[in-house]
Amino acid sequence: MYVYDAFDRRLLAERVAEFRDQVARRLSGELTEEEFKPLRLMNGVYLQLHAYMLRIAIPYGTLSTLQLRKLAEIARKYDRGYGHFTTRQNIQFHWIKLAELPDAMAELASVGMHGMQTSGNNVRNITTDQWAGVAPDEIEDPRIWAELIRQHVTLHPEFSFMPRKFKIALGASSRDRAALRIHDMALRLHRNAAGETGFEVMVGGGLGRTPYLAQTIKPFLPKRDVLSYVEAVLRTYNQFGRRDNIWKARIKILVHDLGAEAFAKEVEAEWQGIKDGALALDPAMVAEIASRFRYPDYEKLDDSPPQLAKARRDDRGFDTWMANCVANHKVPGYAVVTLSLKPQGGTPGDCTAVQMDKLADFADRYSFGEIRVGHEQNLALPHVAQRDLPALWRELDAIGLAQTNVNLITDIISCPGLDYCSLANARSIPIAQEITQRFRDLDIQRDLGRLHINISGCINACGHHHVGHIGILGVEKNGEEFYQITLGGKADENATLGTLIGPAVPYAQVADVVEDIAAAYLELRQPPQELFIDTVKRLGVEPFRERVYAAR
Amino acid sequence: MPLVENGQIVQDRYLHVEDDGPIPDRVPAIVSAQRFLANADALVRRDGSLAVWWPNDRRIAELAPWLGHLALVALQFPKFRDGRAYSQARLLRETYGFGGTLRATGDVLRDQFHFLIRAGFDSFEVKKPADARVFAEAAARYSVVYQPSADGRVPALRRRVQRAGTDPG
Numbered sequence: 006m007y008v009y010d011a012f013d014r015r016l017l018a019e020r021v022a023e024f025r026d027q028v029a030r031r032l033s034g035e036l037t038e039e040e041f042k043p044l045r046l047m048n049g050v051y052l053q054l055h056a057y058m059l060r061i062a063i064p065y066g067t068l069s070t071l072q073l074r075k076l077a078e079i080a081r082k083y084d085r086g087y088g089h090f091t092t093r094q095n096i097q098f099h100w101i102k103l104a105e106l107p108d109a110m111a112e113l114a115s116v117g118m119h120g121m122q123t124s125g126n127n128v129r130n131i132t133t134d135q136w137a138g139v140a141p142d143e144i145e146d147p148r149i150w151a152e153l154i155r156q157h158v159t160l161h162p163e164f165s166f167m168p169r170k171f172k173i174a175l176g177a178s179s180r181d182r183a184a185l186r187i188h189d190m191a192l193r194l195h196r197n198a199a200g201e202t203g204f205e206v207m208v209g210g211g212l213g214r215t216p217y218l219a220q221t222i223k224p225f226l227p228k229r230d231v232l233s234y235v236e237a238v239l240r241t242y243n244q245f246g247r248r249d250n251i252w253k254a255r256i257k258i259l260v261h262d263l264g265a266e267a268f269a270k271e272v273e274a275e276w277q278g279i280k281d282g283a284l285a286l287d288p289a290m291v292a293e294i295a296s297r298f299r300y301p302d303y304e305k306l307d308d309s310p311p312q313l314a315k316a317r318r319d320d321r322g323f324d325t326w327m328a329n330c331v332a333n334h335k336v337p338g339y340a341v342v343t344l345s346l347k348p349q350g351g352t353p354g355d356c357t358a359v360q361m362d363k364l365a366d367f368a369d370r371y372s373f374g375e376i377r378v379g380h381e382q383n384l385a386l387p388h389v390a391q392r393d394l395p396a397l398w399r400e401l402d403a404i405g406l407a408q409t410n411v412n413l414i415t416d417i418i419s420c421p422g423l424d425y426c427s428l429a430n431a432r433s434i435p436i437a438q439e440i441t442q443r444f445r446d447l448d449i450q451r452d453l454g455r456l457h458i459n460i461s462g463c464i465n466a467c468g469h470h471h472v473g474h475i476g477i478l479g480v481e482k483n484g485e486e487f488y489q490i491t492l493g494g495k496a497d498e499n500a501t502l503g504t505l506i507g508p509a510v511p512y513a514q515v516a517d518v519v520e521d522i523a524a525a526y527l528e529l530r531q532p533p534q535e536l537f538i539d540t541v542k543r544l545g546v547e548p549f550r551e552r553v554y555a556a557r
Numbered sequence: 558m559p560l561v562e563n564g565q566i567v568q569d570r571y572l573h574v575e576d577d578g579p580i581p582d583r584v585p586a587i588v589s590a591q592r593f594l595a596n597a598d599a600l601v602r603r604d605g606s607l608a609v610w611w612p613n614d615r616r617i618a619e620l621a622p623w624l625g626h627l628a629l630v631a632l633q634f635p636k637f638r639d640g641r642a643y644s645q646a647r648l649l650r651e652t653y654g655f656g657g658t659l660r661a662t663g664d665v666l667r668d669q670f671h672f673l674i675r676a677g678f679d680s681f682e683v684k685k686p687a688d689a690r691v692f693a694e695a696a697a698r699y700s701v702v703y704q705p706s707a708d709g710r711v712p713a714l715r716r717r718v719q720r721a722g723t724d725p726g
């Protein structure tokens with residue numbers, strides 16, 4: 006948990022004052038909507054179908070209970086009693102009033118939160134593995150570096166008006182839980198042959214109309230150079246990225262057009278000129294930032310306490326939950342608990358103010374006051390003592406947050422789609438809701454095993470459909486909602502883009518198609534328990550295509 | 558369009574010369590990049606301050622050999638959203654050590670002042686008179702900065718280490 010100091014608080018207060026002035030000028034008519042637009046966008050305020058939407062950053066997905074309670078309060082006071090967690094470790098409030106926005110922002114600032122750079126053509130919220138700092142396979146906590154970069158790019162004088170938005174993600178494990186290769190830039194901490202840690206730098210990933218996976222342009226960057234290298238990449242992009250066509254403005258197009266090697270050369274030339282200047286990090290600076298991260302005062306405990314085994318034997322529901330929602334922690338005797346925000350028939354990623362408050366209480370009692378937000382639109386309690394798991398489970402179950410569908414077919418990632426978003430071609434949420442109804446039988450879900458469905462309501466791909474095992478993309482055909490289906494995508498360390506299986510299908514048939522695909526998989530998979538994604542990899546999409554279109 | 562320098566609205570000293578127009582001696586003159594590059598050697602020997610108006614889609618490195626002879630470089634913001642000239646400005650100041658006046662022209666509004674000053678600009682052709690009048694207030698908006706830039710302000714990261722533990726007040 007990074008704790009804001011007086012510098013951070015001051016900057017945020019000044020930002021809120023500036024925004025208050027801008028809103029006042031808009032309300033008085035001094036600013037037209039057109040002039041106001043880039044200003045509100047820099048503060049995470051969008052104008053959607055029904056109202057203004059406020060997007061708040063949750064840097065590297067880490068929340069304190071103080072912050073979560075504040076989000077609950079904002080939901081109640083300024084919105085309709087709930088918030089929506091996105092695929093980029095942000096939370097959105099969809100029903101907020103313009104005149105009340107400055108007050109909402111001032112309240113958020115009081116707990117070190119803001120909407121700065123959650124929209125606009127700047128560096129967006131820095132994301133990481135949501136298990137950063139607790140994952141057993143991690144080589145060090147990437148959030149220290151994410152925070153250094155976050156500060157560096159906040160209100161950056163050179164990079165606040167780039168050709169397009171710029172998304173950075175960090176990871177530090179062999180397993181990629183941050184979808185690194187679909188980012189404009191990704192940094193992966195790893196150890197080189199000499200045993201030093203540094204970053205693998207990847208650039209040019211992104212989904213949308215032209216999906217690309219990021220390519221490695223520097224296999225090993227010393228940690229002291231991370232800010233200067235980020236600066237060199239951004240400077241190259243800011244100058245040479247296309248600005249004539251919004252669909253070609255992301256860095257992925259520049260990297261693709263120049264070629265990764267030529268792009269890397271431009272960056273290298275720029276970087277050589279600045280790497281030993283003011284941006285070179287000295288250990289004292291890194292230590293300063295690291296010291297503002299508070300780590301729990303863990304007890305000395307043993308793994309797998311006997312009462313846990315007993316509780317698993319005694320209660321099948323608890324046992325199921327343990328198997329599905331609880332992961333290993335790097336500290337013995339502790340565990341990471343995932344909370345699914347994907348109830349049957351619900352909206353993926355939605356969380357009510359009541360749930361937020363309750364969760365904050367649980368986090369205080371069971372998880373050292375900390376909550377995590379993942380790109381799969383689920384939450385996690387990152388530091389739960391294993392002996393407390395039965396008690397926590399009972400409490401979560403009571404508020405509907407002990408669902409055991411994590412990583413299963415109903416753990417759907419979905420953008421808001423046409424129900425909220427002014428850019429949408431089609432609805433996403435009702436599709437997700439219908440699929441969760443069809444597959445509500447948990448035994449069927451478990452039999453299908455790990456299976457990720459991702460849904461986007463338009464080609465902007467906020468639901469990351471290209472990297473869903475089953476990807477669903479809403480398109481418009483003659484004024485009607487149609488959906489393209491892709492198979493075989495994934496966003497992990499072996500990231501792959503999905504393959505289209507055939508012509509788009511109408512709204513009413515999407516859930517049927519998903520059922521057909523699931524049925525085909527059950528027939529085609531090799532025993533024992535070949536995963537869906539592996540069956541698609543082995544056989545390609547052809548057998549699925551046949552199954553889906555034979556009947557249509 | 559009001560011109561702001563040193564926080565004040567001032568009269569422009571420079572004569573804006575058309576590409577085919579004459580350049581009188583002993584008068585500060587501003588010429589296009591094209592005209593300048595076609596005849597740079599002669600122009601820099603001319604008697605009188607010289608300024609160049611540089612487009613944002615041309616590498617600033619091309620101007621580097623002449624910077625010692627230029628009193629002012631004017632960079633362009635064709636649109637508020639087009640931020641290429643921020644990079645050009647920092648390159649001029651920090652990489653090439655340009656010490657003359659750096660002017661922002663085009664779609665220059667109050668909400669960019671903070672960024673422009675930090676990127677090294679010290680002369681601003683402001684689009685709206687109302688924005689020019691509140692220049693000083695808008696420029697002083699942020700007392701904390703997070704990154705080193707051409708204005709030489711000390712970023713929070715360094716202030717923290719220097720004053721370990723002390724409050725910024």
Ligand code: SF4
Binds near residue numbers: 421428429466
């Ligand atoms: S993918 Fe399209 S519809 Fe969905 S949130 Fe993004 S822009 Fe809106």
